[in-house]
Amino acid sequence: MVLIAAAVCTKAGKTIVSRQFVEMTKARIEGLLSAFPKLMSTGKQHTFVETESVRYVYQPLEKLYMLLITTKASNILEDLETLRLFSRVIPEYCRSMEESEIADNAFNLIFAFDEIVALGYRESVNLAQIRTFVEMDSHEEKVYQAVRQTQEREAKNKMREKAKELQRQRMEANKKGVKSPGFGGGGFGSNTGYSPAPVVGDSASLQADITKPSFTAIQKPAGTTKAMKLGSKSRDVESFVDQLKSEGENVVAPAVTRAVPTPRIPLILSLVLALRVGRDGGLQNFELHGIVTLHISDDKLGRIRVQLENKDTRGIQLQTHPNVDKELFKSKSQVGLKNPAKPFPLHTDVGVLKWRFQSQDESCIPLSINCWPSENGQGGCDVNIEYELEHDQMELNDVCITIPLPIGSSPIVNECDGDYTHDPRKNVLLWTLPIIDASNKSGSLGFSATALPGDFFPLQINFVSNKSYADLMVTEVLQVDDDSPVKFSMDTVFFTEKYEIV
Structure with a gap:
């Protein structure tokens, strides 16, 4: 069969969604769609109508029609089977067969239509496969999202800890009697330069007092002052210390130092679980996949070995990358390249070790x-x-x-x-x-x-x-030349790919 187009239209002939599968001019496809309601004949039970060049195959959907336009040479039985699949797709994405609901979900319907037909020919797919393809599920995206959520959660925890530490420091400072700088004795007093207005007894004096300012100008202190400016930490520190000294505090200003970032190798341990359990109990499928990836951004840290520790007793199947020295891994549980003189690739995520674990033991269910x-x-x-x-x-x-x-x-x-x-x-x-x-x-x-x-x-x-299901961890990272340790960070991400009770 050659399918020209698929469309959802009203019984009055208005097209809501249309998808064209073969090359054709816009005027031609619009003409074919507009001709359909005129060809409908009342009182007949047929689900198709033909013209000299095309065949219209349709199925009523309450107030709408699911319409396929095919060539006359196509097999009518295949046309009807394809039409039934198209008709089953629409309730998958629409709550009701209303015009507004179809229009709101037009993009999902078009994506689903494209999975059924490609270049005019029917694909061998069922409804479940169409649902999976339209979801466009990505393992890499899941890993990225899971790592991002873990990092955001850790950042929030660090922020809370920092806030508690700052609160503790303020409480300790208050106990020691350290005054807050910049506010003097506090309140409205003689130091503020404010003079209360005198009490008057007649309206003339009151009018004179109203026109005359009742406060004296605030005198600026002699000499230069150091104001706190945003963007200059050293000046802020100096100004803060000077203010404390002016209030009688004996303060030794700390030296301002710049922290130099230490080179660090980030590693990610990601685990993906696929699990299926029967509704009455019984484990039908348990499959766990894991991979260790590293990312090197400093060319000085390219030649390294990763030390692993495997305490898992369930029999996970480990597999190293083809470029990794298998004998080194078997003897020392270290991940290193076959050629020690070559570095790991820079500025890219490199998978160095992966494993797989399958089981029918219900005790493995987390x-x-x-x-x-x-x-x-x-x-x-x-x-x-x-x-x-x-x-x-x-x-x-x-x-x-x-x-x-x-x-x-x-x-x-x-x-x-x-x-x-x-x-x-x-x-x-x-x-x-x-x-x-x-x-x-x-x-x-x-x-x-x-x-x-x-x-x-x-x-x-x-x-x-962020807890690993498998008892496998990276203990250290070593330089190839002298076995000196290299600082590293380890993020663990464990998430479900498909976990269902059927």
Whole structure:
């Protein structure tokens, strides 16, 4: 078959969304679309109509039509099968078959149409594959976002610690009796230069006092003064010290020094988890992938070895990069290049070690989820969902449990540990918890909804963590020539790629 175009139009003939798959002029495609309502005949049950050059294959969608324009030489059975797939795609992205809803989701529909047909020919895809392709999921983007969230969280923690330290220093200064500079004795006194107006007894004197200023000019101190200026730390320090000395404090001004940044090698340990568990229990799939990457920005630190320590007893399968010396890794657990005279690449993320771990042991599950839907006899279900952290040493952040709902169903939440959000556009209930650790290792969510027990599956679980699931870590980084240590930083990112209860 050769598919010319796919469109969603109203029964009056107005085109809402149209996607063209073969090269054709704008006037030609607009003419084909505008001719469709004129060719419709009443009282017939056919789902297609033909002209001398093209065939229109259509399916009613409440107030709309899903329309395909094909060549007359195409197979009508294949046309109808493709039409059914197009018709199933629209409810995937639109809550209702209204014109405004179709227009709001036009871009998603066009992306989905492009996955069904390429250059006029049908692709071998199903609805689940189309959903995955349109999401444009990226492993690299997940790693980047997870690293960024971890770094932002650590920066906020450092800011809180710094604020507490500054508050502590202020309290200690107040205890020692150090006065704040620049305010003298405080309040309105004789030192301010303000003179109260005299008491008068008649209107003439009052008028004279009103026209005469009741304050004296503030005299500037003799000699030069050092004002505090923004952008000059040394002058700020000198001015602050001079003010303290003028108030009788014995202060020794500290020397102003410039901190020289120490060369440092950043390393990232990223772990990705794919997990599938049955709704009645039983681990169906557990797969963990990990990789260690380093980034060298100083050419003096290019020739290094990375020392690893592996205490994991679950049998993870390690694999080094082809350019890494495998014998060195087996004998000393060090990651170094085969040719020690060559440096690692500069200014790029280099993956030096990766591993894989698969298991059917349920004890490997980091976070277990139990979903118990039961019919309530009123045309709906009462649902109870529980979570439990299985490994106390883990700390899971930004946990989100996505619960699917039937179209049009509005859940009534009875109890919730954490927060919840109902997204009617995607027909899901989002249960979110900022952190799950040993202090809140279990929790529950209870709600009621008009649905069948099977409508709440599959559940999707997402989280990030800066705690490594595998007991593998970098202990030190050494120079190749003299084994001298090199400073390094280590960021650990552990997140879910696909964690579902089916």
